[in-house]
Amino acid sequence: MNFLRQKGKKMSKSRRLICLIGLFLLTSCGNINSSHSVNKAPKNIILIIGDGMGPTHISAYRYLTEHKSGSTQTVFDKFKLGTASTFPADNTLVTDSAAAATALATGIKTYNGAIAVDKQQNHLTTLFEIAKQHNKQTGLAVTSDIAHATPASFYSHQQRRKQKNEIANWLVDNQTSKQPIVDVILGGGKFFMKRSDRDLIAELQAKGYSYTDNMAQLAQLTKPALGIFHSIGFPSALDSDTQRLSQMTDTALNLLKNSEQGFVLLVEGSQIDWCGHQNDIACLLAEMADFANAIDTAYQFASQRDDTLIVITADHETGGLALASQGKYLWKVDEVAKISMTTKTMAAKVKQGNDLATLLSQHTPFTYSEQEIAQAQSYSHLATEPFALHITKLINKKSNTGFSTTGHSATDVQVFSYGTGSEHFTGFMDNTDIAKKLIQFVKQ
Numbered sequence: 519m520n521f522l523r524q525k526g527k528k529m530s531k532s533r534r535l536i537c538l539i540g541l542f543l544l545t546s547c548g549n550i551n552s553s554h555s556v557n558k559a560p561k562n563i564i565l566i567i568g569d570g571m572g573p574t575h576i577s578a579y580r581y582l583t584e585h586k587s588g589s590t591q592t593v594f595d596k597f598k599l600g601t602a603s604t605f606p607a608d609n610t611l612v613t614d615s616a617a618a619a620t621a622l623a624t625g626i627k628t629y630n631g632a633i634a635v636d637k638q639q640n641h642l643t644t645l646f647e648i649a650k651q652h653n654k655q656t657g658l659a660v661t662s663d664i665a666h667a668t669p670a671s672f673y674s675h676q677q678r679r680k681q682k683n684e685i686a687n688w689l690v691d692n693q694t695s696k697q698p699i700v701d702v703i704l705g706g707g708k709f710f711m712k713r714s715d716r717d718l719i720a721e722l723q724a725k726g727y728s729y730t731d732n733m734a735q736l737a738q739l740t741k742p743a744l745g746i747f748h749s750i751g752f753p754s755a756l757d758s759d760t761q762r763l764s765q766m767t768d769t770a771l772n773l774l775k776n777s778e779q780g781f782v783l784l785v786e787g788s789q790i791d792w793c794g795h796q797n798d799i800a801c802l803l804a805e806m807a808d809f810a811n812a813i814d815t816a817y818q819f820a821s822q823r824d825d826t827l828i829v830i831t832a833d834h835e836t837g838g839l840a841l842a843s844q845g846k847y848l849w850k851v852d853e854v855a856k857i858s859m860t861t862k863t864m865a866a867k868v869k870q871g872n873d874l875a876t877l878l879s880q881h882t883p884f885t886y887s888e889q890e891i892a893q894a895q896s897y898s899h900l901a902t903e904p905f906a907l908h909i910t911k912l913i914n915k916k917s918n919t920g921f922s923t924t925g926h927s928a929t930d931v932q933v934f935s936y937g938t939g940s941e942h943f944t945g946f947m948d949n950t951d952i953a954k955k956l957i958q959f960v961k962q
């Protein structure tokens with residue numbers, strides 16, 4: 519017994535010693551970590567915004583991925599996770615893209631519709647403007663028109679988001695050292711860029727920008743670069759392809775990667791929101807796939823370096839999406855995966871004389887009664903988008919997909935982060951905190 523007790527005492531002494539050494543090593547390692555990652559600002563920042571992407575969108579995309587590939591892993595799982603509130607500067611709790619983008623670009627909350635101005639309509643300094651002050655380069659890659667609220671809030675200042683011509687003018691007129699502040703501009707919106715009063719494309723070319731309106735020629739762009747590909751936004755991913763945002767992201771990264779003082783790149787999956795407004799689940803999931811491909815491109819870039827931060831978030835949730843409806847314990851992802859046309863395109867085709875029943879049988883896996891078809895058809899006198907909503911309603915009933923609104927909701931959004939400085943983006947935060955942290959990094 520004595521021997522055992524003595525041995526026990528000896529063991530506890532040596533354990534104490536091991537613990538002390540372990541504690542010393544842990545503390546040292548902690549310090550090394552903090553000096554290398556916590557205090558180190560990233561040279562490059564890639565901010566990726568899924569417009570209208572709520573937590574349920576990520577769940578829906580995971581179920582779709584599992585259905586298609588058998589794997590429950592998505593690109594989102596490679597990132598650290600946090601959440602953010604999105605409310606605007608009033609008591610509605612529900613933000614629009616302009617107020618949310620202003621919060622993400624400046625760290626200040628404002629009213630819905632405001633583009634980088636505060637409640638008193640004073641201009642707010644944006645992440646891009648601060649980046650240029652610190653000799654960083656900047657880039658935009660979006661699937662909406664380039665004057666849409668999210669990209670607009672990073673380079674322009676307007677009282678109302680609908681002032682799109684005035685917003686686009688800032689692409690030329692917002693300058694540091696006599697050069698426009700956005701070095702790489704990729705997106706839609708020729709309608710706002712080439713006008714009778716101003717040809718902003720020609721003006722940017724005169725400032726030295728290389729230009730293309732052909733996605734196949736993206737690789738030929740040199741910096742500063744301008745790629746404007748459609749009159750307004752890109753065609754929907756479901757009606758075209760799911761590589762368009764990743765191609766633009768890849769081009770932007772190639773053009774910006776050798777910036778001596780680093781860069782800030784904004785990538786936006788703009789149309790997740792548009793599909794949400796249409797309550798079109800297949801449209802939304804194709805945009806999510808396009809968005810995920812762009813994230814993967816950014817991840818491939820950042821994971822091969824130790825100087826780049828990726829932050830992915832949403833400006834707000836759109837649609838109040840629910841993966842069940844009508845009290846049923848069933849969401850038919852396998853059927854949703856077979857839908858091959860947006861309801862907006864179906865509605866446009868019906869208005870051009872095509873037969874709705876034929877379109878539904880060709881592009882969706884469900885069967886419909888004559889009465890159901892006739893009811894949806896009875897709204898064909900409406901404009902394309904409201905008519906499409908009635909076709910969507912019919913499809914959602916079959917797949918058990920729920921939407922609580924055709925607008926935005928107040929739900930918190932997720933914040934995914936990777937790379938240098940990513941430890942600052944976990945847990946709960948407000949959308950303004952994201953901008954404040956990014957601005958702090960750019961200033962370091």
Ligand SMILES: [Zn+2]
Nearest residue numbers: 570615791836
């Ligand atoms: Zn929206």
